[in-house]
Amino acid sequence: MSQMSVEELLCIDNQVCFSLYSAANAIVRAYRPLLEALDLTYPQYLAMMVLWQNDGASVKYLGEKLHLDSGTLTPLLKRLESKGLLRRGRSEQDERVRVIELTDAGVALKQRAVEVPEQMYCLLGLEVQQLTELKQLCDQVTQKLSQS
Amino acid sequence: MSQMSVEELLCIDNQVCFSLYSAANAIVRAYRPLLEALDLTYPQYLAMMVLWQNDGASVKYLGEKLHLDSGTLTPLLKRLESKGLLRRGRSEQDERVRVIELTDAGVALKQRAVEVPEQMYCLLGLEVQQLTELKQLCDQVTQKLSQS
DNA sequence: CACAATTAAATTGCACACAATATACTTGCA
């Protein structure tokens, strides 16, 4: 690192962060046609996945799982509610807490979502070992940047 | 892949794409305080990097380098123009083409941007070899998803 | 040389992300 010139340092072609940023954009773009049939955006699909595993979760729980805050999640969940996929209720124990519960339609959507991961896997066209490696490195980045 | 259950398939903890998406969000978040002193957002910083290397570039060129379209770049460049960092001129050969030229302030900003990559390198806290590996894998993802 | 096809940017509309702030509810402690 330290022996790189200013020209090299400030060139996007040498920056991991830019590669990661571009890859993430490409992924969201690639999901669009796959999720169109489900009438979901990629972040909405992620929220649904959390709920399929943990129906009745709170906004806080969703935020921790997805690394997103209420400023992002509140409007996103309202959109999913208006599509009839979930209800935004209140906890009886704690009136501050929203309890997000899937409707029948929301639960049923899972069946149609099953093929999405397989389709994306094909599009990526990488070996399982490479995907595992990539995931580990990304998780390390997220973890390092979250603690500082 | 094929032996994974539906529960495993549709769990965000098993998905590379989610890890990559989260890491990219974390990166943009981590750049914010570093770029605050330069009064730049991360995408603005990326555009400036391209221009520091290639002053007078067109919107099309910037778009190819950054993998962004005019819908994103036009307003972004207008903001940089209003900050006095660049001028959005027209090509004399082809009136359709915008020629983006840095002002003195835009050129001068490069000196203060030099330390940003080093700071981010410290925040990431990964070995050079891991960063290289991560960059290669991200570039592969972008390339694979762009051709389909 | 006319004019259809192409190309470069701009515009519009929607959905994130997220900082900063506000609101409403709950808890802890004097």
Place this chain on the structure above:
DNA sequence: TGCAAGTATATTGTGTGCAATTTAATTGTG
């Protein structure tokens, strides 16, 4: 018990990303 501190969510405002469409300029072809 009263009230300050803390917590969960909502709101506001700014800046992306990107699909779809539009506008204006250029190029290719008969």
